Amino acid sequence: MQRRTLLLAGLPWPMWAAAQGGTPWTDALARDAVALLADAASHGLDPADYDAPSLALALQAGTSPSTLGPRLGTAMQRYLHDLHFGRVEPQAIHHDFRPVRRVPFDAAAVLDTALATGSVAGAVTAAAPPFPTYDQLRATLARCRALATDPAWTSPLPTLPKAGRVEDLAAWAGVSTLRARLLAWGDLAGDAPLDAALQAFQRRHGLADDGVLGRATWAALQVTPAQRARQIELTLERLRWTPLLQGPRMIVVNIPEYVLRAYEVLDGRIRVQLTMKVVVGKAADTRTPLIDEDLRFIEFSPYWNVPPSIARKELVPRLRRDPGHWSREGFEFVGPGGQVDTALSATRLDSVLAGGWRIRQRPGPRNALGDIKFVFPNREAIYLHHTPSVSLFERARRDFSHGCIRIEQPEALAQWVLRDQPGWDAGRIRAAMTAGTSSTLALAAPIPVLIAYGTTLVKDGRTYFYDDVYGLDRRLDAALQTRPRSTPR
Numbered sequence: 001m002q003r004r005t006l007l008l009a010g011l012p013w014p015m016w017a018a019a020q021g022g023t024p025w026t027d028a029l030a031r032d033a034v035a036l037l038a039d040a041a042s043h044g045l046d047p048a049d050y051d052a053p054s055l056a057l058a059l060q061a062g063t064s065p066s067t068l069g070p071r072l073g074t075a076m077q078r079y080l081h082d083l084h085f086g087r088v089e090p091q092a093i094h095h096d097f098r099p100v101r102r103v104p105f106d107a108a109a110v111l112d113t114a115l116a117t118g119s120v121a122g123a124v125t126a127a128a129p130p131f132p133t134y135d136q137l138r139a140t141l142a143r144c145r146a147l148a149t150d151p152a153w154t155s156p157l158p159t160l161p162k163a164g165r166v167e168d169l170a171a172w173a174g175v176s177t178l179r180a181r182l183l184a185w186g187d188l189a190g191d192a193p194l195d196a197a198l199q200a201f202q203r204r205h206g207l208a209d210d211g212v213l214g215r216a217t218w219a220a221l222q223v224t225p226a227q228r229a230r231q232i233e234l235t236l237e238r239l240r241w242t243p244l245l246q247g248p249r250m251i252v253v254n255i256p257e258y259v260l261r262a263y264e265v266l267d268g269r270i271r272v273q274l275t276m277k278v279v280v281g282k283a284a285d286t287r288t289p290l291i292d293e294d295l296r297f298i299e300f301s302p303y304w305n306v307p308p309s310i311a312r313k314e315l316v317p318r319l320r321r322d323p324g325h326w327s328r329e330g331f332e333f334v335g336p337g338g339q340v341d342t343a344l345s346a347t348r349l350d351s352v353l354a355g356g357w358r359i360r361q362r363p364g365p366r367n368a369l370g371d372i373k374f375v376f377p378n379r380e381a382i383y384l385h386h387t388p389s390v391s392l393f394e395r396a397r398r399d400f401s402h403g404c405i406r407i408e409q410p411e412a413l414a415q416w417v418l419r420d421q422p423g424w425d426a427g428r429i430r431a432a433m434t435a436g437t438s439s440t441l442a443l444a445a446p447i448p449v450l451i452a453y454g455t456t457l458v459k460d461g462r463t464y465f466y467d468d469v470y471g472l473d474r475r476l477d478a479a480l481q482t483r484p485r486s487t488p489r
Helices: 003-008 013-019 027-043 052-060 065-085 107-117 121-127 132-147 175-185 194-204 215-222 225-239 308-321 324-329 346-354 390-394 410-417 426-433 472-482
Strands: 249-254 259-266 269-281 291-300 331-334 358-361 372-375 399-401 405-407 439-452 456-459 462-465
Touching (some): 052 065, 132 456, 132 462, 175 194, 194 215, 225 456, 269 390, 308 324
Antiparallel strands (some): 249 259, 269 405
């Protein structure tokens, strides 16, 4: 009998086989399965979604495993699916984002194999994301849940003085509560200096680590362990549909952290080789979209083709107020047929607004893209690039761009990208970047680029929490709360 026929019988294939004598549900397998379903909470999932409480009661009441087989199979298959793929579709909360390189996963086949080998736990291992950070976050989730009843959150932190900051922590009325919370989070050890512990806390929360208790730090200290636990649950959900092992090399930008990492994947493990700060799109109106595409080209000494929206809203009004801005910044007009006009005129500006001509900025030290551009073709026209505004990398919060991503170390990234491309050593890369003449290089082998969104991660054994700068955690939380929650029966 073919699998299609078995599916038509009304039960998923492995459960139908078990019920019909293929791989029977023994008492041990049933109890292991119920225990795994009850442990769904450790993955940030809800055991009730998988009938865990009801199945446990049925087993305790003496219901035979063969009778429970169909329910166990349905519950386990749904659990494995949610554990691997997540519970909501990514594009439901991230516009049209859909990871394009997800590893195929057949929950029914995986469970069938597990039943045949007598280890249901193996199915859960196969379904869970294979990233070290996933298990690290699960451990932190358990710790946050344990901290939920810690007395450090019994007493509220006093409000800040009118100045909005506390520089003498020892003299502050809330010092005992502050110390208790820093101890609970692991930032304060014994009698270590309180300001150093506060700096450690600030670093773990993406804040300026000045050791001064200001408004942002005070707000972060107010967040309870239960709230942090939920933040971790949302991050675990994202990791289920984040393709981090797409090829031997990858570039990943984490928007809330404002960081880019370039890494290799060796033996299924991620080895980070390059880390740098980035500037991303403004949260208010020009957010950087989440993207999963391939880096295919590098442009040296690039032109900046001013997007029509920027030309209309910002550049043309600026040029009409300050015509000298045109020559200072090295702009020129480009016509529909590619003709170039370097002279500023009201007629040409009107044509830009009408969609006829466009404006671009010539290569040079004033160019908004700096001296290099990394191109991964996408319909949002987002790319990585250098910038002359390097002071922005010193800010704790770095959402200042119109959507594209400015990178702190462009030459280092170019060397990493081109390391296997003959003839492109550091000297040649630097010469191309400073040539002043635009040129484009196609990569011999494309490199996956992922623009991701994670507000929690583990680095060097420490857990870091970042602001939900684009509100995508809130959107994911709402989607999870309102999704259909039909319990398997």
